[in-house]
Amino acid sequence: MLKTPDWHMLIVxxxxxGGIAGGxxxxxxIADNFGSxxxxxxxxxxxxxxxxxxxxxxxxxxxxxxxPSRFLNMIMHFKFWDPxxxxxxxLGVFGLFALVxxxxxxSADEGRSALRRKVxxxxxxxxxxxxxxxxxxxxxxxxxxxSDARLMGALFLASGASTGMAAISLxxxxxxxxxxxxxKKVKRADRFAILFEMAVLVLFLVLLGSAAAPLxxxxxxxxxxxxxxxxxxxxxxxxxxxxxxxxxxxxPAVLVLIGGFILRYVVVMTHA
Amino acid sequence: xxxxxxxxxxxxLCIGCRACxxxxxxxxxxxxxxxxxxxxxxxxxxxxxxxxxxxxxxxKPQANGELQWLLMSDVCKHCAQAGCLDACPTGAIYRxxxxxxxxxQDVCNGCRYCVSSCPFGVVAFNxxxxxxxxxTFCNDRIHNGLGPACAKTCPTDSIQFGxxxxxxxxxxxxxAKLKEMGYAGAQLYGVDSNGPLGGLNxxxxxxxxxxTYNLPEKPLLPQRNVLVDSVLSxxxxxxxxVGAVMAFRERGGKGGGDA
Numbered sequence: 001m002l003k004t005p006d007w008h009m010l011i012v013x014x015x016x017x018g019g020i021a022g023g024x025x026x027x028x029x030i031a032d033n034f035g036s037x038x039x040x041x042x043x044x045x046x047x048x049x050x051x052x053x054x055x056x057x058x059x060x061x062x063x064x065x066x067x068p069s070r071f072l073n074m075i076m077h078f079k080f081w082d083p084x085x086x087x088x089x090x091l092g093v094f095g096l097f098a099l100v101x102x103x104x105x106x107s108a109d110e111g112r113s114a115l116r117r118k119v120x121x122x123x124x125x126x127x128x129x130x131x132x133x134x135x136x137x138x139x140x141x142x143x144x145x146x147s148d149a150r151l152m153g154a155l156f157l158a159s160g161a162s163t164g165m166a167a168i169s170l171x172x173x174x175x176x177x178x179x180x181x182x183x184k185k186v187k188r189a190d191r192f193a194i195l196f197e198m199a200v201l202v203l204f205l206v207l208l209g210s211a212a213a214p215l216x217x218x219x220x221x222x223x224x225x226x227x228x229x230x231x232x233x234x235x236x237x238x239x240x241x242x243x244x245x246x247x248x249x250x251x252p253a254v255l256v257l258i259g260g261f262i263l264r265y266v267v268v269m270t271h272a
Numbered sequence: 273x274x275x276x277x278x279x280x281x282x283x284x285l286c287i288g289c290r291a292c293x294x295x296x297x298x299x300x301x302x303x304x305x306x307x308x309x310x311x312x313x314x315x316x317x318x319x320x321x322x323x324x325x326x327x328x329x330x331x332k333p334q335a336n337g338e339l340q341w342l343l344m345s346d347v348c349k350h351c352a353q354a355g356c357l358d359a360c361p362t363g364a365i366y367r368x369x370x371x372x373x374x375x376x377q378d379v380c381n382g383c384r385y386c387v388s389s390c391p392f393g394v395v396a397f398n399x400x401x402x403x404x405x406x407x408t409f410c411n412d413r414i415h416n417g418l419g420p421a422c423a424k425t426c427p428t429d430s431i432q433f434g435x436x437x438x439x440x441x442x443x444x445x446x447x448a449k450l451k452e453m454g455y456a457g458a459q460l461y462g463v464d465s466n467g468p469l470g471g472l473n474x475x476x477x478x479x480x481x482x483x484t485y486n487l488p489e490k491p492l493l494p495q496r497n498v499l500v501d502s503v504l505s506x507x508x509x510x511x512x513x514v515g516a517v518m519a520f521r522e523r524g525g526k527g528g529g530d531a
């Protein structure tokens with residue numbers, strides 16, 4: 001006798017792009033702090049991609065309310081234990097970090113680079129937050145499919161990391177930088193993120209038990225198994241590990257992005 | 273805070289007349305909805321943004337093959353620990369000085385998080401206003417010394433209104449009496465302040481186990497998951513972060529470099 005919130009495509013897109021924003025930012029931050037100057041393209045693309053995605057996220061959330069001005073109601077109140085409330089605030093805070101990082105990444109000045117690295121270490125926390133809080137938000141609902149595993153946050157985080165890295169790979173490829181050192185490193189990081197996401201997904205399904213039925217055997221099952229598990233996780237991982245030469249290097253990244261979108265779609269649209 | 277008010281719905285007295293449902297519609301000026309075929313006399317199947325009181329007609333097969341009719345006038349439970357209230361990011365959902373839970377329509381921004389946070393599926397989204405609706409406990413009436421319209425109308429006193437402590441004592445007596453009369457399944461639902469959700473300010477006397485009435489045996493506060501899921505997310509972030517650091521670090525080198 002539970003009710004579902006009737007969230008639709010705007011929220012699916014928000015969850016997807018928010019994950020990319022968080023994942024792209026912390027990938028850039030890690031490349032910035034632990035990589036070399038050859039990863040510069042990764043850093044710049046990651047920060048700017050995060051900034052653009054956050055902008056889109058804000059628009060999606062405001063559109064979802066129907067009456068845009070009602071978004072103000074959200075920021076005239078703060079509840080520290082409420083994922084929705086913290087999320088609305090953190091989107092703004094993270095947006096500021098992404099803005100500062102993006103601007104600083106355009107400069108080659110050494111002093112600014114040092115500042116950018118420090119800023120990004122703090123910003124990374126908010127990046128991780130944005131990628132995972134949407135899952136925690138679903139966990140804190142009365143709907144068993146969303147809440148029983150208590151791993152939705154971890155699952156979204158893993159997917160956000162992986163899709164963020166995939167989005168950076170895609171942009172590097174499109175900008176003709178696919179032969180560079182950065183591209184290889186992002187792929188290597190993404191390989192680990194995909195493996196981790198698979199592990200979390202298995203644990204998630206085991207913990208959900210019977211509550212997972214609508215996903216694994218219901219109407220969403222073809223999309224879940226075919227779209228997320230096969231196309232979005234197994235195939236890109238295999239292509240990457242086998243190093244298949246006949247496949248353009250960007251294909252795994254595209255598949256990961258498709259899988260990440262399908263994950264948000266099947267989760268938000270499974271009403272159980 | 274003023275003394276907590278409550279509604280006590282004694283389903284053993286309900287005759288299914290639906291006067292409460294009509295009174296609620298009238299007082300709260302709730303528009304009509306297209307009727308819904310539910311396979312029984314019940315209409316609608318569940319609460320909507322325009323139906324705050326709902327008489328449930330439950331047909332329970334008995335050992336001799338006949339059906340037993342269980343009638344229950346259902347309503348928002350005004351939980352002492354309310355999932356909808358905790359979920360609301362705008363503060364639109366608030367607790368009144370009488371302990372009831374209400375939605376300030378001017379503040380609600382239509383995010384719909386409360387809809388998925390109610391363990392009873394009470395809160396409903398109103399597509400006309402773009403805001404969430406539910407029973408107000410007739411907030412306007414109780415602030416003017418009147419009981420909720422449903423309780424006032426009920427011809428059999430199946431719905432009673434009053435101070436929570438007094439009603440709870442009354443309910444305990446009533447359930448003892450029914451047991452004495454041979455109603456073995458008679459039980460109270462939500463009366464215990466130390467029970468699930470800190471007790472319900474709209475509590476019930478049922479003639480069968482809660483599941484028969486489609487009520488959760490042990491309703492849980494959705495927000496109980498926030499901490500666990502957050503901690504697991506932080507763990508995931510650390511693992512993914514370490515993986516990425518390994519991928520980007522220069523082998524043998526210290527990292528950094530001059531970007």
